[in-house]
Amino acid sequence: MLHYPELPLGSDLIDAELPGLDGVLVRLSSFSEPLLAVVFMCNHCPYVKGSIAEIVSLSQRFAGQVAFVGINPNDYERYPEDSPQAMRDFADQHGIRFPYLLDESQEVARAYQAQRTPEVFLFDAKRKLRYHGRVNDTPKNPEAVTEHTLELALRALLAGQEPPIAQAPALGCSIKWKPGYEPAIQIQG
Numbered sequence: 001m002l003h004y005p006e007l008p009l010g011s012d013l014i015d016a017e018l019p020g021l022d023g024v025l026v027r028l029s030s031f032s033e034p035l036l037a038v039v040f041m042c043n044h045c046p047y048v049k050g051s052i053a054e055i056v057s058l059s060q061r062f063a064g065q066v067a068f069v070g071i072n073p074n075d076y077e078r079y080p081e082d083s084p085q086a087m088r089d090f091a092d093q094h095g096i097r098f099p100y101l102l103d104e105s106q107e108v109a110r111a112y113q114a115q116r117t118p119e120v121f122l123f124d125a126k127r128k129l130r131y132h133g134r135v136n137d138t139p140k141n142p143e144a145v146t147e148h149t150l151e152l153a154l155r156a157l158l159a160g161q162e163p164p165i166a167q168a169p170a171l172g173c174s175i176k177w178k179p180g181y182e183p184a185i186q187i188q189g
Helices: 046-061 085-093 107-112 147-158
Strands: 017-019 026-029 035-040 066-072 099-104 118-122 128-134
Touching: 017 099, 026 066, 026 147, 035 046, 035 107, 046 066, 046 147, 085 099, 118 147, 128 147
Parallel strands: 035 066, 066 099
Antiparallel strands: 017 026, 035 118, 118 128
């Protein structure tokens, strides 16, 4: 069985500074909201397309309490739909008002050990990882969602409680790594 290592719950925020849609650098540690949701995402993945409305809605409903940051790690030379211009178009089309950053070197995605788009890393006020995984249980089909996993984690943490589900496997497309940048996998079994 193949196993991809994951960032363990309780891990500190891995700080990074990446360019936003306007080219201005954004540092992850610069946000002051009680919670920080780092969402690895892209433009072309049907799972992102199916869950972006929920991500945008959560960012609006929890404004001031949760800072959302989208990070696109995909190799846009091989996947031009994920280019910086396409990111701007995608943000305009979907009403994304939170920072949407480009991880052109893919170093941030590698540091987080991210594997999918969308994949969420939710940090508390001390910037400790408290939730990791999916947005919901059927991101490709918004009409069929029965569990809004990220929202459950947000509500619990804001109420001073543990998330009912602290880890839920991210459902989405694999990150489109540049040749030779793929993370190491371990064979178990």
